Amino acid sequence: MSSSESDTTADTDRQPNTQTAEGTPPLRVEGLQKSFEGIRAVDGASFSVEAGTLTGMIGPNGAGKSTTFDCITGFHTPDGGTVELDGRPITGHAPHEIAQAGLVRTFQIARELEEMTVLENLMLAPQHQLGEGMWRAVLPGSRGRRSVAASERELRETVWETLDRFELSHLADEYAGTLSGGQRKLLELARALLADPDVLLLDEPLAGVNPTLEKRLLERIEDLRADGHTFLLVEHDMDVIMTHCDRVIVMNQGDVLVEGPPETVRTNEQVIEAYLGGDV
Amino acid sequence: LEGGNETGGDRTIKMGMVVAETGSLSSVGVPLRDVGHLPRIQINDADTSTSAEVSVQDSQTDPQQSISAAQSLANSGFPAVVGPLLSEATIQVTNEIYKPRQIVCCTPGSTSPRLTSLDDDDFVYRTISSDAFQGRALAQTASDRVGASSASVVYVNDAYGQALNETFSETFESNGGTIEAQVAVGQQEQSYVSQLEKAMSNDPDALFVVAFPAGGSQLLRDFYSNYSRDTPIVVPDSMRDPELPGNVGEPLTNITGVSSVAAGPGKDFVADLYSEEYDADTPPFYSYMYDASAILMLANAAAGANDGSEIKAQMQPVANPDGEVVSPENFAEGVQMAADGTTVQYRGASSNVDFDENGDMKRVNYAVFVYNEDGSVEDVDTIEYAAD
């Protein structure tokens, strides 16, 4: 109850933070390690993601990509190594702290809030909402419920725009649990974008999304990158990686195999052998 | 709709009962309810111009439900109620219903000393005595008759058990004895062995066991399968139950009990009446139940109206000395006499039933009983207290 008023200074329209301390990459991972019952899922991976880029992450199934995401975002506590966001260490912090610090992720297997409507799912996303404090939500007056209502109205407009863009408007009032597989992925992505973080970690957001829609979503991601957002994208579709990514990180057996611009990665012997298969 | 104020002519005496038909006291509550019906049956079977109506509501052995039960009786115009049994419930119902709604209550089972000082506007009476006396009688029995100079107490952890433990221990110690352990137990535990071990670990001369027959039979089973029957056991009236030896499956010859049971002249008559009517042995407390029910009907007859205040005014006159003696044997005629305006005094199954100014019994008689080898219960002595 004590901290419920602490969000009064929050500003929902925060601009993406492009000018972090000179040259510090927004996300830096150093020697990350994580094992499960003897399986080394992540084994000393180090990489960094530059501000304002769309960085791809590829690698065979089981290479440790999702586990790396889990360690960065606080869903797993790494066994070793450090994670820095804008130069500040966030290793082992709680997921919500990391999200509040400006780093948000999606889940590979879409996790919808099944008995909430699509609208509610999206309304939830933005951080530091006014009415998330208990007293503000309840008490009348311009510093209370009335201002909450105002910010809710504003948010509502944004949410509807997003719905249109993701072709989900006709489902706005449906429970998220009734969506089709691809629609779930869309909702997952839309929710993360609405949270409006500086850095976005997307775990196969486009798997199962229809190609036509996929194209439009990638355009949207590019727009956001142009606005200064930073993306780390796990994707198995090499066409997407080749045409949209600035840089590519290739993981294999828990470690970074190669890192570099798409063209060089594509032709890298090791990558071809471990990941792409012979005939590319 | 107003409950009629008929004078003479045909009258129906209304009385309610709030008893535990379900819940933890239901094993006593159900047979006691049947006992409570006996006076009604007597009146209605007799060829008089008075008849009686009894309505029963389930207390579920729960104060909250007791309130609901009493309220529903009050709403149906029952001016007098027998019960509830549980002291906690009686206190709560008094505050919530009996006092404000002016209903006379006579309980056969609430033995808490707190009832004596309860602010009840004289609407609450009881035919059973306060545990303040029983605890003393038990302590006296333990030291004098059983000859124990040290004792441990095992008691059920409710108002009844706690009050008896308190008065027993106080008296026993002030008589020079030592209390080795006071062990609270639940009413329905799976096993009492560990608690018994705690009580027995310092080798007390005697064990004082407060329990109800349901949990009590289990407790005694556990005792007999783990300890020698050389240790005498003292029990209060709740453990006077003819079915107990059969249920325990052992002779209870090391048990000495104190019960305020039935020193009234009509007790055997009521027992016979019950067996005849229900084809079963009488439950513990039956005589108090009968008397509570009977005295409310008698006072109602004397009052001539189904009206709480007027019945209250008749409670002491019909119970206390002076007047024609009414007893369970001639109960129906007695009711008719009272209805006709004759001064009566009730002498019941449990005692002579004389109320003091608190609504408690003026004089209480305790029987000291033992269980014989063949399982029968025998009274071997009596102890008498007069209210101070």
Place this chain on the structure above:
Amino acid sequence: MTDGTHPSRIEWFTEEVPGGDAALVAAVMGALYVGFTALSLLVGVTLTGLVSGLQGITFFAAVYALAALALNLQWGYAGLFNVGVAGFMAVGVYTMAILTRPVNPDTGVGGFGLPLVVGVLGGIAIAALLGFVAAVPALRVRDDYLAIITVGLGEIVRLTVNSQTFARVDVFGVTTGTGGANGLSLPQNPVDALFYVNPDSPAEGATILGDALFGVASSVGIPNAVALSWAYTLVVVGFVGLFYVYLARLANSPFGRVLKAIREDEMVAEALGKDTNRFKITAFVVGCALMGLTGILWQGSQGFTSPANYLPQQTFYIFIALIIGGAGSNTGSVLGGALFAGLLFRGPPLLANTVEAFADFGRAPTTVIDAVIPLASADPFPLLAFLFDHIAALRFMLVGAVLIYLIQNRPQGLLGHRKETASTVSLARGGTDEQ
């Protein structure tokens, strides 16, 4: 979830009553009143009896509504399965009693002699504090585990206040305690002070308000006591309104939205930067505080409380009330409280009275075997008499059957089908109306 098999009638009723939710509640209460009055008239109840009976129904309806509302915040919204409701009520009531009981009284254990307001606030605060303590493990375990932890906590509270060890203790030089199994007297209910100059001795006369109330009451032949009970009951009903407004606002806000998200998938909420622990603790603690207050309002009129009031089944009853209404819906909680109190709590005894008034089955056999054998010779009366003799047990079987029927045919409760969107404003495209 939504199976389309039993939609129509109930939904039509709950959605089409003109006047919205307030009218819906009023309609249900009205129906209960009518039913109760009809049965009462059948058995020949006096006017006083009727008025008092309606008071009883209203009081319990209000108390169960309060408890169900508080539980709805925890379970309906945040998915926190609190099965220790009775324990939190007990803590509220006992704290209030110990704080307000006179120092060294003539009878019973003493207390700190503080004013009633302090007692009530103290009761709420300590219930909240216990809620906080319970919330610590609650942060780490989910649903079933939390359920059993809170059951355990409720039992710990009850066994502790029941124990002779704490019946009488010295705290800061004051002799006080729980009174053990014997229970504890509570202060005079403050509503009486509105009507009597000195509520401890009504003989000293009534206040102006009191004169008015008693005047009206006596003109129709209703005793003062019944009128006073109604007054207290109306205060409790007022609290239902306050709870409702507070909780509805809380639920329909970004705060409530996060709670719902936690109920659905805590990880998602975390990933979106919601400090789920804070929300869970807040919801749980607030719910427990409200339960403490509910306990005080419930026991407050009775002048006395004892551990026997706080058995686990008390919590079950509250759950049943909430389920009838539909978890997740505040209006549903109120309806559920009313229906539980009216139909399951007070209804069956009244029905039994009615049957008793009109039927006589003769003497009941003592065992079921004796009751069934005559059936062979086509004589059903021994069995009927036997069953009527066991009406109390049958009543519980009825409650069980009703519960099963309801959950099979209407699992989402009366109002659980509603999509009550958690937001302060309507979310319709371009909508403007506030919720």
Place this chain on the structure above:
Amino acid sequence: MSLLTVEELDAGYGDLQILDDVDLTVDAGEYVTIVGPNGAGKSTAMKSVFGLTDHMGGSVRFDGVDITDDNPEDIIRKGLSYVPQNENVFPSLSVEENLRMGAYILDSVPSSALDAVYDRFPILRERRDQRAGTMSGGQQQMLAMGRALMLEPELLLLDEPSAGLAPDLVDEMFDKIDEINATGTSILMVEQNAKTALRRCDRGYVLAQGQNRYVDEGDALLDDEDVRREFLGG
């Protein structure tokens, strides 16, 4: 004669109708793909074949026998297997237990079937005792497929089998499906990886808004301008 014949099928969830007069056929040995936008009803169509939706009209026949109202167990006995799109492994069971469950209807699990699956997906042999829920997304996809192959079905229903697989595995997966198809098993598959899928299959269906839109040979659909623009992202 067609192996699977879906005729004028109407189906949905509760009162909500999703499929509207859908027709599908798969001939013996044929390899058929369904593509279409998200929410078109592709998964619903697959589920309907398996009797998992609320049936509202039309019929499903397998080998000439009506199976519209059969329960899944009987359908499996007739020689169909199905790999759902989401949640398609038993997370708390080990890999091998998952596979064994695939052959539940047999009295005992033939070790040859198990070996065949392990040979097809070596990673599964390596991880036979790992709890399925802790496998990576792609590994789970393979496990689900392996389980469906345990009974060597006549017709295999696959809902987006390549989703989440690495490119080499995508190719491998399609190769494997070809192989399976080559051994005589008919395939009915839903795919978002539409171009590859259409290239490889014999025949394709385009479903949109619960209705048949186009049916043709896979390559023909790939070449169709409208189809490309509307459904294949140009």
Place this chain on the structure above:
Amino acid sequence: MIQAAMQRWIGVRGRTTKTAVALGIVLILGLIAADIVRGQLSAGTVGVYLWQGVIIGLVIGLAGVGLTLTYSILGFANFAHGEYLTVGAFGGWVATFVVAGIGTLELSGLLLLGFGSSEVNAGSAGVNVATAPAAIVVGAGFAAVVTMCLALALDRIVYRPMREQDGIALLIASIGVAFILRYALVLVFGTEQAGLTTGSGPDVSLPAVGVSASAHELTLIVAAIALVVGLHLLLQRTKLGIAMRAMADSESLARVTGIPTERVVRDTWLIGAGLTGVSGYLLVLWRGSISFDIGWNILLLVFAAVILGGIGSVYGAIVGGLVIGVASRLSLIWLPAGFVNVTAFLVMILVLIVRPRGIFSGRSST
């Protein structure tokens, strides 16, 4: 602040838990030893507490085995479990009484276990393991059969129409079932407690533990071990067992995989109910008396044991029961006896704080 501290605390927990638990146990043993040395406590008394704790723990755990099975496989907390136990016990004991007393005692009294009869009671029936072993074996079998039939009937009437609903809905329905069963028993057998056995069989002294055990206690222990090991093997090794766990994971996937889910549900009920009936029967054999609410009275502790052990874990239920049994009895050394159950619940809460998913880390399924 608090949050951060808590987070940190949760972080270090893993490493320190084991040490803390070990330290705690050593501390308690030390305290007991000190009390014994100072002569405040006799070793015999501690022995009795421990032994009783073990027995009660086994009783609770055994009662919980059927519950943990249905809980994890069918996905709901069965609040009527206590009544299944009681019905099984009544059914079994009626069989035992009829076998033991037929011809010598009146049949109606035997059928009602002496309720409402002046002739039939524990003394006159004279049943114990030594005097009537056959009657007891028949009774235990009958207990299983009665409970199985009951479970099947209830599944048919109550739970099957609700297959699509979630765990909470089923839980609520089971509360309704509990009410009906409990008070149906009241209708037939009344509310009193009836003694059933005479004595508890010959005593067997166990010098290793320093206590002597009754034959009934030994029967209980042997049966408990046999049933639990058997069930564990069934779940881990057999096809049915794996299918049950698969069902617990995902019922819909189980269906499309071809697992006949209805049959697995039925088998789960049969096995769970059979175990429950036998454990109810053994419970009564051990206590010696029966009443309509024996199952209800231990239900909360049984739930505590099941959850403590980890839902779905068979051994967990037994271990959970043992923890609760032993801790609550040992509390008698220091605490007033009124706190036995307080201790049981406190220990449960403490264990869950350390191991939030239960000792054997089962899975939550509601």
